[in-house]
Amino acid sequence: MEPVTQLDLQALPLSGLRHHCAQESDRFFHRQEHDPRFCYELFRRAMLERDDGAWACIYHQYQRLVLHWVERHPTFHAAGEEAQFFLNRAFEKMWLGITPDKFPTFTDLKALLRYLQMCVHSVMIDFARQKESQLVLEAVEESGPQLAVQAAAPAAAQNTAVEDRIAANLDRQALWQWLQEQCKDAKEVAILEGMFVLALKPREVQDHYPRLFNSVNDVYRVKENLLARLRRSEKTQDFWDYA
Amino acid sequence: MDYGEQLLAAHLYRITCPSPDELGEYHLKLLPGVRAAAVAQHLSLCDRCCLEVAQLQSFMADLAPDLEYSLRERVQIWIARLLPRGLEGGLAAAPALAFRGQEDGPLTYEAGDVQLHLDIQDDPANPGHKTVIGLVIGELDTAVSVQLWQDGQQLQETILDEWGNFSLDGIIPGIFDLILSSGSAEIHVPHLTI
Numbered sequence: 001m002e003p004v005t006q007l008d009l010q011a012l013p014l015s016g017l018r019h020h021c022a023q024e025s026d027r028f029f030h031r032q033e034h035d036p037r038f039c040y041e042l043f044r045r046a047m048l049e050r051d052d053g054a055w056a057c058i059y060h061q062y063q064r065l066v067l068h069w070v071e072r073h074p075t076f077h078a079a080g081e082e083a084q085f086f087l088n089r090a091f092e093k094m095w096l097g098i099t100p101d102k103f104p105t106f107t108d109l110k111a112l113l114r115y116l117q118m119c120v121h122s123v124m125i126d127f128a129r130q131k132e133s134q135l136v137l138e139a140v141e142e143s144g145p146q147l148a149v150q151a152a153a154p155a156a157a158q159n160t161a162v163e164d165r166i167a168a169n170l171d172r173q174a175l176w177q178w179l180q181e182q183c184k185d186a187k188e189v190a191i192l193e194g195m196f197v198l199a200l201k202p203r204e205v206q207d208h209y210p211r212l213f214n215s216v217n218d219v220y221r222v223k224e225n226l227l228a229r230l231r232r233s234e235k236t237q238d239f240w241d242y243a
Numbered sequence: 244m245d246y247g248e249q250l251l252a253a254h255l256y257r258i259t260c261p262s263p264d265e266l267g268e269y270h271l272k273l274l275p276g277v278r279a280a281a282v283a284q285h286l287s288l289c290d291r292c293c294l295e296v297a298q299l300q301s302f303m304a305d306l307a308p309d310l311e312y313s314l315r316e317r318v319q320i321w322i323a324r325l326l327p328r329g330l331e332g333g334l335a336a337a338p339a340l341a342f343r344g345q346e347d348g349p350l351t352y353e354a355g356d357v358q359l360h361l362d363i364q365d366d367p368a369n370p371g372h373k374t375v376i377g378l379v380i381g382e383l384d385t386a387v388s389v390q391l392w393q394d395g396q397q398l399q400e401t402i403l404d405e406w407g408n409f410s411l412d413g414i415i416p417g418i419f420d421l422i423l424s425s426g427s428a429e430i431h432v433p434h435l436t437i
Contacts (some may be wrong), residue, residue, distance in 0.1 A: 008322045013420050013433045015392050020320075069306060074298065097264060105273060117306050118267035121299045125263035137253040176258050196248075196255045198289050208288055227248065 009041045017042055018057045025061050036109035043112050046095075047103045059091055062116065066090055069120045075128050089123035090116065182233065187212050188226045195223060260292050261285060270299050319428045323352035323359055349378075354430040357381030359423070363437050366412050373414040373437050375421075379407040383425050392420040 009017075020038035027034040039061065045054035070076055070086045079086075094116050098106065106112045176197075183189045190212050194205040202219040213219050261269070261282050268274045269282040286293055328348060349362040358380045366372040377389065387403035391411055403409050403423070414437050421432040 008320060011322045011433065012320070012431060015394065015396075016420050016422060016431055016433070019392065019397070019422075072305065073302060093264060097268075102273075114303065115271065115273075117303055118271055118299065119264075121302050122263040122267050125266075125295055125298075129257065129260075129263070133253075133256050136256050140249045140253040143249070172254055172258055175254060179255075192255075193259055194288070196252045197257065197259050198291075199252065199256070200288075 009037060010044075012038075012041070014045075014051075014053050014057065017045075017054075018061075021057065021061055040109040040112070043106075043109070044103070047098045047106075048100050050100065055095065062113075063087060066116060066120060069117055070124070073120060073124045075124045079124065079127055079131075081127065086120065086123050086127070089126075090119040093119040093122055179230075182230060183226065187222045191219065191223045191226055257289075257291065259285070260289060263295065266292060266296055267299060270296055270303075321354035321357070321428070321430050323354040323430050323432045326351045326353055326358075352430075352432055355381075357383060357430060359430065359432065361421075361432075361435070366414070369413045371415070372412070373416055375411045375414065375437060377409045377411075379403060379409075379423065383423070383428060383430075387423055387425045390422045390424065392422060393417060 012020075017038055020035075021042050024034040024036065024038055039058075042054045042057050042061070045051040046058055066087050067083050070083045070090070073086075076083070076086070097119065098112075098115065106115065179192055180189060183192060187209075190205065190209045194200040194208065195202070200208065202216050202223070205219050206213045206216050213222070265274065265278070265282060269279055272279075274282065286296065328351075349360045352359040352361070360378040360380070362376045364374050364376065366374040375391075379387070383403070389401050389403055389409045389411070390397050391399040391414070398419075399411050399414075401409050401411060416437055419435045419437055421435050423430040
């Protein structure tokens, strides 16, 4: 007898494929030898042919495994969200991430499942980033009034108004785009990204951009110039009025 | 930083960081060269993204044993091909089934070295239902299970007897998948109209 070919597998009805994938996955769950071709073929139909039926079979087949991965992720217990939520997001990511043109990169089941593991991590990190970003913003907003009270000089309070208004009213991406446009050279862009986006300290900015900055003082100087210009900008006021 | 700067920093927090998906694809070496270079450049600046990639690496290393079981092509699968009538060859002369009342004769399928003869008849015990009588000729392992599937559900299962015969009764007419399964090989008859 000749062994089964890929074409034979592709001719298998979905029901037979599902049955075999279930059977082999069961062996997989019991840490026995298993045959990965049937499940791979399900993925091929789902990802390459965008077959919804095959995708439903994959979801059914792997949800238990993916749930297990979610629960083992180091950020899961602190997330305060149901595992099912992350499970669904992970499958969605995989569906969107592996387009038909990308599928041939995945030559075996193991590569596909590794991608699914990566998607689990990715949804957990998405969630953690969102939460962290929210906490950072809340912490700053909570500290705002106190700082304003502490600020003795009215001019100092006035100085903060521009950033406050921009931050409160502009979409993050639009804000970022606009701020980049205000930079007059690579040094200012480096300051903006290094200190405001990546939260680097002035010393770290100088370390990362030794060709742009001769010293830490240079970093401070460029930063102050940039901020002073932003505070004076009429466009800033226009943005505020428009928003 | 004064309050305004802090607020600005909070709004811009990690806005240039690659998404976790992109970092993941970078780690799996799936990104095209230009994007991979951009991510590598970013990683040289961003401790947080480095941490996330390290976390991914560790997470996948922890899960690696889940994907390391012995994989082998355990079952050999054959999709049975329906032979045109009259091409059953020498096997027709082999223990032929006696099909009473059958005008068209049995259906004959070929799968590797095995031939499968199927006769579909009315089920005398269940009016409106059908019986499938089968004969398998050729080498298959012992203990062959014969399964009838429809819409992903297994409806019936029986065992091939020592002479290669089986029978499935009480079938409501429709389209089915028939599977003959032994420990190491399977024969599939897809879209069997009964």
